Amino acid sequence: MTKSIQDCFAALVKYVTLHDTEDLIHSAFQSYFSRTNREIPSNLDDRTAFDQRLFQEFVADSTYFSASIEDIKENIEQYKWLFGILHSDDSRHRLVHILLAKLFIDPDHLKEAYTPYTSQYFLDEYFTFDRAEVLVDGGAYTGDTALEFINICSDFEKLYLFEPLPHAAREAKRAIGAICPEGTVEVFEKGLFNREAVLPFNCMEGEGDSRVDETGEEQIQCVRLDQTVGGPITFIKLDIEGMEGDAIEGAKNIIQRDNPQMAVCVYHKPGDFWQLPRLILHCCPDYTFELRQCMPHEFCDTILYCIPTGKGKRTRARRDKIDECRARRRMMMTPERTAFIDNLLSNKKDYLRICVDQNTALSAQNVQLARLSAQLQQNAKASEAQKQAYTGQIECLSKQLQQMEQLCQAQRREYEDHVQCTENEAKELRAQIASLHENVTDCENKLEAAYKLLRDTQERLRSADARNVELEHIINAIYASSSWRMTKPMRTMARVFHRAHGDTHCK
Numbered sequence: 001m002t003k004s005i006q007d008c009f010a011a012l013v014k015y016v017t018l019h020d021t022e023d024l025i026h027s028a029f030q031s032y033f034s035r036t037n038r039e040i041p042s043n044l045d046d047r048t049a050f051d052q053r054l055f056q057e058f059v060a061d062s063t064y065f066s067a068s069i070e071d072i073k074e075n076i077e078q079y080k081w082l083f084g085i086l087h088s089d090d091s092r093h094r095l096v097h098i099l100l101a102k103l104f105i106d107p108d109h110l111k112e113a114y115t116p117y118t119s120q121y122f123l124d125e126y127f128t129f130d131r132a133e134v135l136v137d138g139g140a141y142t143g144d145t146a147l148e149f150i151n152i153c154s155d156f157e158k159l160y161l162f163e164p165l166p167h168a169a170r171e172a173k174r175a176i177g178a179i180c181p182e183g184t185v186e187v188f189e190k191g192l193f194n195r196e197a198v199l200p201f202n203c204m205e206g207e208g209d210s211r212v213d214e215t216g217e218e219q220i221q222c223v224r225l226d227q228t229v230g231g232p233i234t235f236i237k238l239d240i241e242g243m244e245g246d247a248i249e250g251a252k253n254i255i256q257r258d259n260p261q262m263a264v265c266v267y268h269k270p271g272d273f274w275q276l277p278r279l280i281l282h283c284c285p286d287y288t289f290e291l292r293q294c295m296p297h298e299f300c301d302t303i304l305y306c307i308p309t310g311k312g313k314r315t316r317a318r319r320d321k322i323d324e325c326r327a328r329r330r331m332m333m334t335p336e337r338t339a340f341i342d343n344l345l346s347n348k349k350d351y352l353r354i355c356v357d358q359n360t361a362l363s364a365q366n367v368q369l370a371r372l373s374a375q376l377q378q379n380a381k382a383s384e385a386q387k388q389a390y391t392g393q394i395e396c397l398s399k400q401l402q403q404m405e406q407l408c409q410a411q412r413r414e415y416e417d418h419v420q421c422t423e424n425e426a427k428e429l430r431a432q433i434a435s436l437h438e439n440v441t442d443c444e445n446k447l448e449a450a451y452k453l454l455r456d457t458q459e460r461l462r463s464a465d466a467r468n469v470e471l472e473h474i475i476n477a478i479y480a481s482s483s484w485r486m487t488k489p490m491r492t493m494a495r496v497f498h499r500a501h502g503d504t505h506c507k
Helices: 003-018 021-035 062-074 076-085 089-104 107-113 144-152 166-177 244-250 252-258 272-283 316-320 322-332 335-480 488-500
Strands: 134-138 158-162 185-188 191-193 197-202 218-224 235-238 261-265 287-293 302-308
Touching: 003 076, 003 089, 021 062, 021 089, 062 076, 062 089, 076 089, 076 272, 089 107, 089 287, 134 144, 144 158, 144 166, 158 166, 166 185, 191 197, 191 244, 235 244, 244 252, 244 261, 244 272, 252 272, 261 272, 272 287, 272 302
Parallel strands: 134 158, 134 235, 158 185, 191 218, 235 261
Antiparallel strands: 197 218, 261 302, 287 302
8 A cells, every 4th residue: 555645545535534424514515515616605604505506516515515525524534444445556545535635625636536447347457357247237227238248248148227308218228129139138117225116216317316205296216236137247337326226235245145246335425435335245256346437527436346356156057048149139130130239349449549649638637737736836935925925014004004003992982971861961951941941931920810800900990980980970969969968878888989089179
């Protein structure tokens, strides 16, 4: 084992061990938002802040990263075990960078883990293909993987294709049946599971990510592989959207008996990275494992290659059938089918040649990107120096700002005290004004009463004056009359009247 890879993995384990799950998730999202110059949520500790943030460049969302980081934290010992059992340093290198890509949501680590390939599932550097191979294709879709297998191993014995999508299963049967001898291909419109069952299914028409889902409106029939196919199986490919573990349990007898080569997708569920190899070794311990990342910019197409070590388990009876199977196929192959297969293989080789050319071009681009990366690192160092200078200026300005804030606070307290005094004085003035208003009101009431009394008195005086005038006329008339003599009471009343009016000469 290369020391640098081991040291890198040890550093990763230490980082995961020293931080709790929330800190790891917090750091991952903070790293992603900072690195991509995206808006950072106000509260990175709030997990729901990321629920609606999609990461389309990774074909993943925030819950995928949170679940992956939780799995790494909770099962770090399992990842240490997986790191130890991988067969090559290349696979260990890929595992480390895939884990780093998840821990920091960093696509650059995906690029480090990515390896160009000419075949996604049937790599000749890991697998050997004899004549009369028998393939189980779990998740056959429209038959594209089966066609790739036929290109690599045209002298196969049997193909078993499992695809629950009706339109895809029909397309696979049409495409494969057109070029294969009759009886060599069976297409099952069913899914693989650990038992026979009818399961809810979310059918994504025209897409490759339809899956078993409790919210699905469709239903599919699922079967156990052990009870569906007979005879020896030499290769199992599983890409069934998270049902790989159930399918392996349902193929336990075949794995124990035939020790088949296997290519299994481990990216659909976070725990599949370590759970699936453990499950396979539980079925049969005669395996070594390699790991590959087949996409440079997406968290998908991570494949575990299961390489048998117990070759003797491949039964001799199957090898005895080789000549018989080849003879039977030669008899069934018409010139038209032979020409069709030759044309297909020729097109496939042209496609592979194009892929190689593209890979060469990508390598040249990688060299240019490495140079650009070096230049960017130099720019980053210059930016760091400038950042430090700016940091010093910011600290100086921060101190000045702090002093100004303290001065403002002192002035604000003094102003608040002045305002308080002014408010107290205003309160007293308002009380005095209210008291004066009450006094004015009282005076107005008294004045109004005095005016009323005055009016009443004046009215009474006017009445009295009128009576006095009337009495004076009567008295004058009496004085003027010569035939009238006043009696003593009348003279007394006249004298009183004249005294009241200031006449002191009345007799």
